[in-house]
Amino acid sequence: MFNDQILRMGCIYSMLLFGCAAFAGVGQDDGDMAAAADDAAAIYVDSSHVPGFAPATGTEAFRSYHSEAKAGTFLDDIALRWTEHNKCGTCHTNVAQLMARPLTIAGNTNPYVETVRSSLLAFADETRQGDDELKTFLLAPIAGALAVNDGISGPTLDPQVAELLDYMWTVQDAGGGWSYTTEEELVPFLEQNPYYTSLLVGVGLGYINDRYQQSPLRREGINRLVDFLRHNMPTNLHERAVLLWGSARTPGLLTDAARRSIRNDLLKAQNADGGWTLPAMGDWPRLNGALDGAPNDPNGPSDGYATGLATLALCQKPKASDGNAIDGGLNWLKTHQRISGRWFTRSLYSDRAHNYLSNMATAYALMAIRDCNVNGR
Numbered sequence: 001m002f003n004d005q006i007l008r009m010g011c012i013y014s015m016l017l018f019g020c021a022a023f024a025g026v027g028q029d030d031g032d033m034a035a036a037a038d039d040a041a042a043i044y045v046d047s048s049h050v051p052g053f054a055p056a057t058g059t060e061a062f063r064s065y066h067s068e069a070k071a072g073t074f075l076d077d078i079a080l081r082w083t084e085h086n087k088c089g090t091c092h093t094n095v096a097q098l099m100a101r102p103l104t105i106a107g108n109t110n111p112y113v114e115t116v117r118s119s120l121l122a123f124a125d126e127t128r129q130g131d132d133e134l135k136t137f138l139l140a141p142i143a144g145a146l147a148v149n150d151g152i153s154g155p156t157l158d159p160q161v162a163e164l165l166d167y168m169w170t171v172q173d174a175g176g177g178w179s180y181t182t183e184e185e186l187v188p189f190l191e192q193n194p195y196y197t198s199l200l201v202g203v204g205l206g207y208i209n210d211r212y213q214q215s216p217l218r219r220e221g222i223n224r225l226v227d228f229l230r231h232n233m234p235t236n237l238h239e240r241a242v243l244l245w246g247s248a249r250t251p252g253l254l255t256d257a258a259r260r261s262i263r264n265d266l267l268k269a270q271n272a273d274g275g276w277t278l279p280a281m282g283d284w285p286r287l288n289g290a291l292d293g294a295p296n297d298p299n300g301p302s303d304g305y306a307t308g309l310a311t312l313a314l315c316q317k318p319k320a321s322d323g324n325a326i327d328g329g330l331n332w333l334k335t336h337q338r339i340s341g342r343w344f345t346r347s348l349y350s351d352r353a354h355n356y357l358s359n360m361a362t363a364y365a366l367m368a369i370r371d372c373n374v375n376g377r
Contacts, residue, residue, distance in 0.1 A: 053081055056344050056358035066334040067341065071366045072104045074341030076112035078359055083119045092356040094120060095145040096363035102152040103370040117149065121160050128167055136171055136178040140197040143168055144204030151207025162212060168201060169221030176228025195232060199242055202229050206249025226252045233258065236282035237265055238306075241313045248316030266310050267325050274328025275302025275336070276310040284348045293351035304343025305357055307332050308364030315372040330372055333365045 063070070079097035094116045101113050124142050127135055146161045173179050177198035202225055205212065212218065230253055234240050244262045247253035254262070269280050279296035286296060311329030314322050338344055345361040 053078060054340070056338075056340075056342060056355040058344055058346060060338040060340060060344065062335070063337045063339055063341075066337045066369070068104050068366060068369060070341035071337065071343075071362055072101060072341075075101060075359070075362055075366070076110065079116050080112050083116050092360045095141050096360045098145045098149040099152075100363035100366045102149055103367060113149075117146070120146065121164075124164055125160075128164075134180050136168075137180040137194075137197055139164070139168065140178055141200045144200035144202075147201075147204030147212075148207045150211075151204075155211065157208055157211040161208075165201075165205075165212065166217065169217055172221055172224060173228075174224075176224035176226075177232075193239070195229075195234060196239055196242070198225060199229060199239065199246065201225065202250050202253060203242065203246035206246055209249060209251075226250065229253055230255075237262075237269060238278070238281040238309070241266060241281065241309050244313040245309075245316055263314065263319070263322065266314060267322070270310070270325055270328065271302045273302055273332055274307075274330075275332035276306035276329070277301065278303050278306040278345060278348065281306055286349055296348055300346075302332055302336075303345040304333070304336065304361030304365050305345035307336075308343065308361055308366075308368045312364055312368035312371055315368060318372075326372060330369065333369060337365070 075097040079094040082093045097116060098113070098120065101110065120142050124139055124146075127138050132138065143161070143164050146158070146164065150157050150161055168178070171178065177194055178201075179194045180197075205222060205225075214222065229243065229246075234243065240262045243253060244259060244266075247259060266276075269276055271277060277298060277300050279300060280298035284296060286293065307329055311326060311333065314326050314329070318326060333343065336343060342358050342362040343365045345355070345357045347355045347357055
């Protein structure tokens with residue numbers, strides 16, 4: 001039963017090790033907690049890790065030149081393997097692939113994308129009909145990613161995607177977002193914050209503004225969501241960067257002053273090598289603190305996730321003054337792709353299990369390179 005629970009939670013966003021260790025470590029000393037963390041990591045790898053797929057490591061060699069084709073193939077491979085093994089949608093892998101892949105292929109003609117997309121639609125339909133306490137938490141990123149996928153792929157909106165978005169308005173909170181409660185422990189990055197899950201829907205809507213016909217239900221829901229996102233401004237730079245990205249296509253998310261503020265803070269956070277560091281964009285504790293590797297270091301090396309996201313956000317309606325920063329980010333991305341095709345990012349929680357954050361980093365890096373090229377960089 002415990003293994004089944006870990007498998008289900010492994011389908012939610014990033015590596016869920018924090019909750020397992022907290023459950024196993026209550027009332028134990030440091031040695032016992034370290035052993036519990038090892039056990040939790042082993043259970044996670046056995047139950048939700050993709051068989052035969054090498055974990056991301058910081059020691060993997062760099063490519064001599066960047067390859068969008070290699071990045072796309074990497075995303076296809078891991079997304080299909082995850083989908084077939086775990087039968088669910090997860091923001092760090094197959095949801096990320098759906099957002100990035102149409103930028104490098106024609107529509108959704110790739111069989112990998114077709115399979116992942118149809119599987120996620122089926123998973124969303126099953127989840128809608130169920131009574132999972134985390135229903136909206138599971139559905140929001142899928143709805144957002146499918147909207148991005150449709151928006152990039154072509155001029156039509158899949159009726160199933162429109163139906164999923166219509167459903168989201170029926171379970172929307174009165175305040176405009178989507179909240180969820182659970183007795184299970186969720187890790188802080190991405191999982192504990194309902195604002196972020198709501199923001200993903202807002203990002204997706206921007207990609208289909210011209211084809212999601214606004215009935216009264218849709219118009220009311222969208223207005224409530226935009227109002228919620230605009231009046232509950234996040235404090236960490238990670239979510240603010242996602243908000244900047246979304247604001248380029250979703251009207252009303254940011255005022256001009258708020259947009260300038262986020263841009264300025266992103267520019268200040270850029271490292272000398274042109275990249276960005278994810279721990280500098282928010283404060284997220286590691287699993288069992290120092291027992292699980294060195295603490296997250298805001299002054300640490302640049303990584304693929306933060307650099308991809310920051311560059312992607314800055315490339316949306318870029319300002320002339322952002323040019324050097326964008327070029328620096330692009331240069332870092334083009335010189336730091338690994339042999340496998342991915343961009344490495346150290347897990348914020350654990351060095352003891354497989355790193356899926358690098359999958360999401362690869363999607364953001366690919367989107368940044370493509371978007372910046374479209375916008376003249």
